Amino acid sequence: MLTNIKAVLFDLDGTLVDSMWLWKSIDIEYLGRYNIELPEKLEDKIEGMSFTETANYFKETFNIPESIEEIKKTWNDMAWDYYVNKVGLKNGIMEFLEYLIKNNITIGIGSSNSIDLVNVVLKKYNMIDYFTTIRTSCEVDRGKPFPDIYLKVAEDLKVKPEECLVFEDIPKGIIAGKDAGMKVCAIYDDYSKSLDDEKRRLADYYIKDYNELLSIFGKVQEA
Incomplete structure (x- = not known):
């Protein structure tokens, strides 16, 4: 090899x-703030996208009012505790x-x-x-x-x-x-x-x- x-x-x-497991939880919580249920196959559609590409996808697909930078900051804040305390x-x-x-x-x-x-x-x-x-x-x-x-x-x-x-x-x-x-x-x-x-x-x-x-x-x- x-x-x-x-x-x-x-x-x-x-x-x-x-x-990888934590992101579905974050997606559910984030979309829930806008009363949007997590669509089936969402993870498949965004697989491999950059952080910015994913933010763009969410904004356009779900009509999110936050700016791209605000979306990314929100995700960073939501994921911080997971990465510090729960990711092995x-x-x-x-x-x-x-x-x-x-x-x-x-x-x-x-x-x-x-x-x-x-x-x-x-x-x-x-x-x-x-x-x-x-x-x-x-x-x-x-x-x-x-x-x-x-x-x-x-x-x-x-x-x-x-x-x-x-x-x-x-x-x-x-x-x-x-x-x-x-x-x-x-x-x-x-x-x-x-x-x-x-x-x-x-x-x-x-x-x-x-x-x-x-x-x-x-x-x-x-x-």
Whole structure:
């Protein structure tokens, strides 16, 4: 998996941390303030969108009176406690980051979340210094499934796309990595477990958690 790989790129939600579950709760509460019921398949429609694209979608679809910036601030405020107190790390991720650093592989993040929430969870777990660059889809023209965010991270890291391995938890993120010309490893997440077959089909690799990789790489080093 890491042969000829110079950089590993991570999504955040559902990939580094277990947090995808919280957004449905926030969507229900937020729309409830306007007496709007959560539509079926809403999560499917906004999957992969940047924070700004999602705010635009809500404003236009549900006729939200707040400005785009006000919507994003409201979501940040609503999600803050979740990320500080209720979001946990994916199993084995800290040890895997240490493994990458020790093997001179640079690490970056390409997230659809807001930079404020990305930073709060990384600081909570003292992870921020592991990453050479941290980018969000709000900084590029198009969110996932377009490859823009991962190409931007690769540019920051000064590596070619074919020298990158991406870890993702949702199909549109996997497509973004593949369309960027990168290898992609899908990771299991409870939120997207119904999409596991699609994730396996789209990705080059699939893992349940990072302990699985550590077990493999540890055996390789011992050999």
